[in-house]
Amino acid sequence: MPVFKAPLQGILGLAVLCALHAAALAADADAGAKIAAQGGAQGAAACVSCHGSQGEGGANFPPLAGQPAGYLQRQLEAMAANQRKSPIMGPLAKALTASEKADVAAYYARLALPVKPKQGALPTAKSSDGAWLVERGRWADGIPACAKCHGPGGAGVGQDFPAIGHLSASYMQSQVDAWKNQSRDAGPLGLMGAIAQKLTAKDIEDAAAYYQQLHSGSH
Numbered sequence: 001m002p003v004f005k006a007p008l009q010g011i012l013g014l015a016v017l018c019a020l021h022a023a024a025l026a027a028d029a030d031a032g033a034k035i036a037a038q039g040g041a042q043g044a045a046a047c048v049s050c051h052g053s054q055g056e057g058g059a060n061f062p063p064l065a066g067q068p069a070g071y072l073q074r075q076l077e078a079m080a081a082n083q084r085k086s087p088i089m090g091p092l093a094k095a096l097t098a099s100e101k102a103d104v105a106a107y108y109a110r111l112a113l114p115v116k117p118k119q120g121a122l123p124t125a126k127s128s129d130g131a132w133l134v135e136r137g138r139w140a141d142g143i144p145a146c147a148k149c150h151g152p153g154g155a156g157v158g159q160d161f162p163a164i165g166h167l168s169a170s171y172m173q174s175q176v177d178a179w180k181n182q183s184r185d186a187g188p189l190g191l192m193g194a195i196a197q198k199l200t201a202k203d204i205e206d207a208a209a210y211y212q213q214l215h216s217g218s219h
Helices: 008-025 029-038 069-080 089-095 098-110 131-135 146-150 169-180 191-196 201-216
Strands: none
Touching (some): 069 089, 169 191
16 A cells, blocks of 8 residues: 655644644733834834834824734744744844743734734626735636635634735735735635735735725725
């Protein structure tokens, strides 16, 4: 009988994910709140200085409040390992210990996410506001609906698909560009690496505008 041998890269990836999930279970959100407000023990700056007092984000910094702890922790690990390149966050992530990364991720995860799961109506004709892309996708180009992975209203799903319904078009575009030029790791399944190659700047603007309309109640 043939013996199945899993690729070494897959085994290592699974081991890393298991280690991160174990650390997340042991995380101390109260300690994370202190790190967010005052910085880390090894010199990492306070998170609030860029991401806001309640993780609401800023002009050039993404919101963190309500994002899954596992997702946030993986991003910190990726930036510390230079798998997700960030001139600002890279050094700060490296200055956080493994337990500090887990703690601060747990803290932000317990804050309220500013968008709610909200199912938009399925469009019956293509429009320019992003409804078609978000709710139906563009399967002719191999692009699934954003809602398929990121949930209704872009409120996120589980630990692997973050909330995107409240992100600005400029931040979305910067991350799509990062996936395109491979300066950001595409995640456990590599999904966004492939999808990003097919998204245009107009796609990003339209999707962001649709989410804004959906959550403002004007759509």
